[in-house]
Amino acid sequence: MSESWSFLDGFETNFRPLVVIELAKDTKKETIEWFTKRIVDKKANGGAQLLVKPLVMENRDENIYLVGASNLRLLLGAETVGLVKECNDNSMRTFTYSSRKTFKDFADDNHNFLTMAECQYIIKHELENLRAEDEKMIPGYPQAKLYPGKSIVRRLLTSGILVQIFPLHDREELKKLRHSWYGRVKVGYQPLDEIRCYFGETIALYFGFLEYFTFALIPMAVIGIPYYVFAWEDYDKYVMFATFNLLWSTVILEVWKRICAIMTYRWGTLLMKRQFEEPRPGFHGVLGINPVTGRKEPLYSSIKRQIRIYLVSLPFVCLCLYFSLYVMMIYFDLEQWALDYHEENGSNFSSLMLFVPSIIYAVVIEIMNRIYRCAAEFLTSWENHRLESSYQNHLILKVLVFNFLNCFASLFYIAFVLFDMKLLRQSLATLLITSQILNQFAESLLPYWLQKRHKRRMKKHICSLKTDTDLSLVEQVSLEKEMGTYSGTFDDYLELFLQFGYVSLFSCVYPLAAVFAVLNNITEIYSDALKMCRVYKRPFAEPTANIGVWQLAFETMSVISVVTNCILIGMSPQVNALFPDSKMDLILTVALAEHSLLAIKFIMAFVIPDKPRDIQIKLAKLEFESIEALKQQ
Numbered sequence: 001m002s003e004s005w006s007f008l009d010g011f012e013t014n015f016r017p018l019v020v021i022e023l024a025k026d027t028k029k030e031t032i033e034w035f036t037k038r039i040v041d042k043k044a045n046g047g048a049q050l051l052v053k054p055l056v057m058e059n060r061d062e063n064i065y066l067v068g069a070s071n072l073r074l075l076l077g078a079e080t081v082g083l084v085k086e087c088n089d090n091s092m093r094t095f096t097y098s099s100r101k102t103f104k105d106f107a108d109d110n111h112n113f114l115t116m117a118e119c120q121y122i123i124k125h126e127l128e129n130l131r132a133e134d135e136k137m138i139p140g141y142p143q144a145k146l147y148p149g150k151s152i153v154r155r156l157l158t159s160g161i162l163v164q165i166f167p168l169h170d171r172e173e174l175k176k177l178r179h180s181w182y183g184r185v186k187v188g189y190q191p192l193d194e195i196r197c198y199f200g201e202t203i204a205l206y207f208g209f210l211e212y213f214t215f216a217l218i219p220m221a222v223i224g225i226p227y228y229v230f231a232w233e234d235y236d237k238y239v240m241f242a243t244f245n246l247l248w249s250t251v252i253l254e255v256w257k258r259i260c261a262i263m264t265y266r267w268g269t270l271l272m273k274r275q276f277e278e279p280r281p282g283f284h285g286v287l288g289i290n291p292v293t294g295r296k297e298p299l300y301s302s303i304k305r306q307i308r309i310y311l312v313s314l315p316f317v318c319l320c321l322y323f324s325l326y327v328m329m330i331y332f333d334l335e336q337w338a339l340d341y342h343e344e345n346g347s348n349f350s351s352l353m354l355f356v357p358s359i360i361y362a363v364v365i366e367i368m369n370r371i372y373r374c375a376a377e378f379l380t381s382w383e384n385h386r387l388e389s390s391y392q393n394h395l396i397l398k399v400l401v402f403n404f405l406n407c408f409a410s411l412f413y414i415a416f417v418l419f420d421m422k423l424l425r426q427s428l429a430t431l432l433i434t435s436q437i438l439n440q441f442a443e444s445l446l447p448y449w450l451q452k453r454h455k456r457r458m459k460k461h462i463c464s465l466k467t468d469t470d471l472s473l474v475e476q477v478s479l480e481k482e483m484g485t486y487s488g489t490f491d492d493y494l495e496l497f498l499q500f501g502y503v504s505l506f507s508c509v510y511p512l513a514a515v516f517a518v519l520n521n522i523t524e525i526y527s528d529a530l531k532m533c534r535v536y537k538r539p540f541a542e543p544t545a546n547i548g549v550w551q552l553a554f555e556t557m558s559v560i561s562v563v564t565n566c567i568l569i570g571m572s573p574q575v576n577a578l579f580p581d582s583k584m585d586l587i588l589t590v591a592l593a594e595h596s597l598l599a600i601k602f603i604m605a606f607v608i609p610d611k612p613r614d615i616q617i618k619l620a621k622l623e624f625e626s627i628e629a630l631k632q633q
Contacts, residue, residue, distance in 0.1 A: 015051055017066035018116070019123045020477055022163040023156075027063050028140035031161060036065065038130055038152060046133050048126040049073055055477055064477060066168075067123055071111050075100065077122035078114055083543075084268030085113075091618065092268055115197040117541035120167035124540045127153050127165065149297060166537045169480060173198060174533060182529040190525065192263065199532065200541020201269045206489040207528070208263055209256065209547055213496060214521035216252040220245060220503065221518045224511030242508035242565040243597070249504050249558035250601040253551070254608040260546050261611040269543045270615075271622065280388040300384050309394075313379045317398055320372055324406045327368070331361040331410060335423070358430035365406055365431070366438045372402050396549055399494065407431065407498055411506060415568060421509055428510045432502045436520040439495055440527055486536040492528065493550045500554060504561035508568050555605075562601065566594040 023032065041047020050073065055064040069077070078085075078095050085095045086104045093103075100106050106113050114122075130153060132146040144159040146152070156162035177198050180191045190211050196204035227241050264270040285300030334357035342350040376398040385391040411431075414424045499520070503513045569575055570590035579586040609616070 015053055015066075016068045017053070017168055017473070018069070018120050019067040019127075019165060019167050020055075020481065021052075021065045021067060021165050022481055023063035023065070024161055024163055025062060027161055031138060031140040032063060034139045035152070035156070039067065039127070046131070048130055050123060050126060055474065064481070066477075067127070069119070069123060074114055074119050074122055077126060078118065081122055081125050082272050083114075083118060084271045086268075091622070092265060092271055093622070094271065116170050116173065117167075117196075117198055117200045121200065121541040121543070124165070124167075164481070164485075166480065166485070167540055168476065169538045170198075171476070178529075178533050181533070182526045190529075193266075196267055199539065200543070201264065201267050202489060202542040202544045203532065203539065204267075205260065205263070205544060205547060206492055207525070208259070210492075210496065210521060210525060210528070212256055212259060213252070213500075214518060214525070216248075217503065217514050217518045217521070220248060220507075220511075220514035224507075224514050227511040241511060242569060245504060245507040246558070246562050246565060246597055247600065247604070249500075249561060250604050251608075253554055253558060254605055254610075257546075257551070257610040258608075258612055261615055264545045265615050265618070269545045271619070272543050272545070279386050280391055283384060283386050285384070300386065305383055305385070308383045313383060313398070316375070316379060317401065320375070320402055321405050324368065324402065325409060327364060328361075328410045328413065331357055331364075332413070334360070355426070355430060358427050359434055361410070362431045362434035363438065366435060366442075368406055369403055372406075373399060376402070393549060396490070396553075399490075400497070400553060403494065403498060404501070407435075408501060408505065412564075415506065415509075415564070415571075419571065424506065425510045428502065428506055428513065429516075432499075432513055432516055435498070436516065440520075440523060443491070443527070443531065480537055483537045484535060486532070486539045488539075493547065495524075497550065497553055497557065501557050501561075504558060505564045506568065507561070508565050558601070559598065562597050563594055566590050566597065569593075 023035075036052050038046070039048050039050050039052050041049065043049050049069075051068045051070065053066045053068070055066055075095075075097055079097050083095045084092050087093050087102050088104050090104075095103060103113070128151060130151065132148055132150045132152055132155075134148070135146045137146055138144040138152075138155060138159065138161065141159060141161065144155060144161070146155060153162065153165070177191070177194055180194060190207055192204050192208050192211075195207055223241060223244065261270060279297055283298055283300070285298035288297070288299035290297050290299075338353050338357050342354055344350075376395055380391055380395040380398065383394065385394060411424060411428055414420055414427060499517050503517050507513065567590065570586060570593075576586065579589070611619070
């Protein structure tokens with residue numbers, strides 16, 4: 001590998017802009033010169049050995065730079081980040097420059113061997129790994145301290161010198177993707193391979209899960225309709241429906257693991273080795289030596305972090321949960337008021353008023369969820385986690401606990417305290433439908449409308465500029481840098497998680513929940529595709545092999561749904577009539593049924609392999625070959 005870098009000396013290539021760097025308008029000249037020099041310097045001198053070109057726009061005082069790389073540099077970078085590509089023998093192997101001829105579709109003059117998303121991921125990796133050597137500070141900014149091993153890009157970001165880094169869209173490829181993805185209404189699968197090539201594996205995997213979950217909901221929706229029509233009040237007839245629901249929730253999650261393994265093996269991310277995690281950008285502490293890497297980096301006491309978590313974050317979360325329950329009790333007071341009003345008047349207007357408290361409460365829930373999310377992000381950042389994975393896990397835990405209680409506490413209260421099945425159906429339907437409408441509006445329709453307005457204003461301004469630079473490129477960069485930044489798949493998975501709860505937790509009370517979920521997800525696919533292609537900046541690709549902690553979250557929800565459905569069925573008048581003399585027998589029977597169903601779920605999860613047999617064999621074969629290669633060395 002070290003020998004390969006020498007081929008880059010004096011290498012000339014046609015410049016292809018891939019990534020945009022925007023610096024603050026008042027950035028000092030010496031800072032710009034130092035930073036760009038570090039980007040283009042040779043690897044041996046601590047640089048990234050990339051290509052940089054300023055984007056010149058007259059009458060605009062902006063520091064915008066385009067970053068690209070030669071094809072050879074990208075191939076060497078692909079080996080550095082450990083990309084996995086398909087070989088001529090149809091096997092998947094980690095790419096190495098020395099064995100490049102053995103990979104399918106590789107040719108020295110084929111600049112499309114790596115996808116544009118992979119090229120941008122490589123550039124991002126190289127920029128983030130630009131590290132200070134003997135510099136004590138950022139030139140021109142004495143207050144922005146540096147030390148050996150510190151990430152230069154992260155210091156520039158935290159100092160406010162670097163405004164943003166984002167990958168450019170490929171207009172032609174984006175146009176083709178939009179046409180095949182959402183350009184026409186059709187019944188069929190999404191172009192997941194094309195989505196992966198353009199946006200990367202993380203986003204493609206989310207859309208794959210959304211599509212799979214939507215198809216998996218169809219049997220529940222089809223079965224739920226006749227139950228809704230013909231067996232509305234006969235809860236004993238819901239026993240089979242609830243049992244099917246509980247087994248269904250286990251099967252779809254286990255089958256998803258297999259489908260996920262098939263996709264990520266084909267994309268190569270199932271084989272990618274996890275790299276040693278660097279400290280996250282917001283991590284701070286006293287400069288010290290990492291005992292694992294031997295590099296200088298900030299060190300922060302884990303005891304201090306635990307104190308912050310248990311003495312500040314945990315009480316704050318508990319206080320928020322208490323406030324959520326307090327708001328829930330206000331909602332029930334409104335429900336009682338609406339019921340009394342209806343009993344006094346008995347008009348059509350009073351009948352409509354019965355739904356008003358639930359609608360108001362659903363809106364309040366969405367507002368509280370979003371406010372709490374901001375507070376949770378601030379608290380988790382303040383806890384000062386060293387690794388991004390640790391930060392994400394603590395954030396997800398905080399958000400899931402609050403969202404679960406905020407969205408479902410009222411339903412549990414109605415079901416197990418008030419024992420009002422009619423109100424439970426009404427509240428469940430209102431919360432589900434209202435939350436779906438609000439999410440569609442807030443996440444897609446409103447941002448799309450705002451982006452279209454901004455785009456019209458920006459085009460008028462750009463047309464008035466006189467510049468020697470390619471106007472289409474100036475226009476593209478100017479438009480894209482003002483677009484919103486996609487915050488990741490967190491909110492999208494959270495929405496599906498809550499939807500899964502509405503469908504599975506109280507399935508025996510409201511079987512139409514799956515029908516509304518299917519209808520919502522069909523529009524969600526199109527609206528999410530729209531916002532990815534038209535509303536937000538192009539996100540950097542992030543290789544991933546699965547949906548991560550969300551798999552565990554969905555599995556936990558399916559276990560909780562077993563308990564709630566068994567208790568609801570045990571509370572029905574028809575089941576209670578079977579045990580007129582002994583409530584203890586009823587409780588023991590329900591507990592036995594619940595334990596039996598849980599046992600069946602865990603047995604099914606154990607019996608169904610996470611990976612198909614052929615992929616298990618391929619992975620074992622690669623492991624055997626790597627061991628044999630190590631023996632020969």
